[in-house]
Every structure is written in structure tokens, then in C-alpha cells.
Amino acid sequence: DEPYIEELKSIENTFKNYFSQTGNPLEFKKILDDFNSLKEISIDSPFRFLCYFSILESLLTHNKQRSISNTTIASQLQTKLNLLNNRFETAIDYRRYFKVPDTVNFELIIEKLYHYRSDIAHGSVSDFDKDLSILKGKVGDALKFIHEVTRNIILIALKEPYLIKDLKNC
Numbered sequence: 001d002e003p004y005i006e007e008l009k010s011i012e013n014t015f016k017n018y019f020s021q022t023g024n025p026l027e028f029k030k031i032l033d034d035f036n037s038l039k040e041i042s043i044d045s046p047f048r049f050l051c052y053f054s055i056l057e058s059l060l061t062h063n064k065q066r067s068i069s070n071t072t073i074a075s076q077l078q079t080k081l082n083l084l085n086n087r088f089e090t091a092i093d094y095r096r097y098f099k100v101p102d103t104v105n106f107e108l109i110i111e112k113l114y115h116y117r118s119d120i121a122h123g124s125v126s127d128f129d130k131d132l133s134i135l136k137g138k139v140g141d142a143l144k145f146i147h148e149v150t151r152n153i154i155l156i157a158l159k160e161p162y163l164i165k166d167l168k169n170c
């Protein structure tokens with residue numbers, strides 16, 4: 001349909017602009033390859049969820065001195081994803097995916113999703129009755145949400161590669 005064709009044209013133009021700005025088309029290739037290879041992982045596999053975070057981490061986080069406050073990977077993702085969400089043409093409304101009280105904000109959602117990601121990565125059983133109660137019965141929605149976040153981060157990285165490089169280093 002027409003909106004889909006327009007989106008593809010927009011993405012093509014974004015790629016062309018990225019390549020003309022950076023001069024290094026291979027620089028971003030791994031991110032795109034990883035994102036495209038997600039389709040090879042079953043939608044029911046928790047490892048698909050983990051891989052979305054792997055892409056986000058590679059784009060936005062650094063592993064510098066952990067002694068400095070707010071430099072953990074989780075806190076970097078919380079603040080940087082919130083900042084970028086506010087820059088999207090249309091911010092992602094996490095309330096479409098999660099029924100949460102008004103006291104829950106975007107950063108808390110990312111914190112809980114990152115906690116779930118850590119459980120998967122470390123082979124732990126997630127506690128959806130306590131720490132991850134906002135995800136109880138919503139793992140499928142969480143996957144759709146993190147897919148939308150990752151997709152939008154990739155697009156903004158193509159549009160504003162120097163912003164993403166600067167964010168990664170801070």
C-alpha cells in the first residue's frame with residue numbers, strides 16, 4: 001500500500017544520506033545485519049528479546065569507569081533511550097504496550113525490560129509476580145515495544161550518526 005511504499009522510499013533516502021555523511025558504508029553494516037538476522041530467531045524465543053538489547057547496547061553504550069555514577073549499561077540505556085524517544089517524529093507511547101499507572105515513566109519501562117533482558121542473558125527465572133510485574137502476561141507486547149524502539153533508534157542513527165556517536169561516548 002501507499003504508506004508502506006512511502007516508508008521504504010524514506011528509508012532508502014535515509015541510507016543514501018547516511019552514506020554521503022559518513023563516507024563509510026561498512027561502519028553500520030553489523031547493526032543492520034544483526035537487526036535483519038533477528039527474523040531467524042523464533043518470535044517465541046526469549047533470545048530474540050535479548051538480541052534487540054544487544055543492538056541497542058552496541059549503538060548507545062560504553063563500558064567506561066563503573067565508579068562514575070549513572071554509567072551502568074542499564075542507566076545509560078534508560079537515559080539515552082528516553083532522550084531519543086523524545087526526539088522521534090512521534091514518540092513511542094509505552095502505554096500502548098503496558099497498562100501501567102501514571103507514576104511509571106519511559107525510563108522505568110526500560111529499566112524493567114533491561115532487568116528481563118538480564119534474566120535471559122544470565123539464565124535466571126524472571127519474577128513476573130514481583131520485580132517484573134508490569135511485564136506479567138505482556139512478554140509479547142514487550143517484544144513488540146523493544147522492536148519498535150530498536151527500529152526507531154536505527155533510523156535515527158542513520159539520520160544523525162554523529163548524535164549517536166556522541167551519545168555512545170557520554
